[in-house]
Amino acid sequence: MTQYASKDNLAEVRRVFIRRHSIATRLTHWINVLCLSFLLLSGLQIFNAHPELYWGHYGANGDPAVLTIGSAGEGDSARGFLRVAGIELPTTGVLGVSTAEEEQTKRAFPAWATLPSFQNLAAGRRWHFFFAWLFVINGVIYLGFGVLSGHFRRDLAPTARELSPRHLGREVIDHARLRFPQGEEAKHYNALQKLTYLTVIGVLLPLMVLTGLTMSPGVDAALPVLVDIFGGRQSARTIHFLTASFLMVFVIVHIAMVILSGTWNNIRSMITGRYAIKEKDTRP
Incomplete structure (x- = not known):
């Protein structure tokens, strides 16, 4: 990670900027924000047709x-x-x-929570399908970048020490007490972040995409095995709804952590890539 020392050094602690997120990660992140927002609003509109x-x-x-x-x-x-x-x-x-x-x-679901606000299944489906495919394409680009650049192995793969019950227990307690990583530990994701992101990327998002495809009659005709895997189109619809609900819980917790651990610092890192941490000043 590239470091940039700031001018506002303190007597014993100085603020250092590190390069935390690559441009590919930042771009795909904000496209995901756009897609998930429209997918949620249009998905609730579709659900309203048969709740x-x-x-x-x-x-x-x-x-x-x-x-x-x-x-x-x-x-x-x-x-x-x-x-x-x-x-x-x-x-x-x-x-x-x-x-x-x-x-x-x-x-x-009320009008303010759906897209469009008035009851219109056809319009909701058009919005949903457009942003669903944009979301899939963006996800493929992110996965390709993650594999080719080593992002998954370097930044998201937890070590054996991080997976130890003692280490995970300490991180859970620290998060519950709103004690966030400082100094060297703030330069990389902690174990809870890694496990959460891997669960979202490797479990929730694939489930959401596959169950969404299973509800399509055209896809069912081409890949009938999907219906068998999920035990029926209605089961796929239920799993799709639950998966989307879990993703919304993740997003809410994620936003809460962004605010509690430093709103501007986190947002800046996802816009410019620069993230500020505090280090002990060892200079003479």
Whole structure:
């Protein structure tokens, strides 16, 4: 990593800029941000057309659902609910029945959370498919760069010491106490970051892409084995929804860590590549 010493040195500690992210990593990161944002909003629009999830090959009104976001009643007595495995939770005001400009709307996800805001399945599918393919192409470029440049081996592969229970336990405690790496340790990803990124790259994203393809009749005709792998198109749809939910949890935690560990420093490193760390000044 290239280092740049800043002019605002302290008596015993100086701030040093390191080159933390390559230009390929930065570009693909921001394209992912764009794609995932549109995929989430358009995906919720598509889900609104039939806000129930099933397991197996079939799913329609009257079939037992593993998850339902719906509403009951009419007018002022309308109420929204989330039903998971027979357990029902009230969600009036957001899910099932949303309130906007003092008007109630009966839909699974509210207008502000979907693209387009009005109910339109065809438009939602067009937005979703466009950014899905852009996301896949961007992912292939990132994977190619990661393999050819050694990024995966050098920056994301955890060492045996990092995988030891003692080391992982200490990192979990440090994160819970909001104690983030300093000095030399801040120059590279820690074990929790490596394991999280590898899980997202190697498990969640492939699952999301493959289950999305499984829901396509055209792909089913060309690759019927996908339907068998996931146990049916409805199972694939459920896994797709759950995978997207886990990704959103990852994004929320990721943003929280960016803010808590230094908002501007982290954003600058993902824009310019330069990341500031503090080191002991050993100069005479």
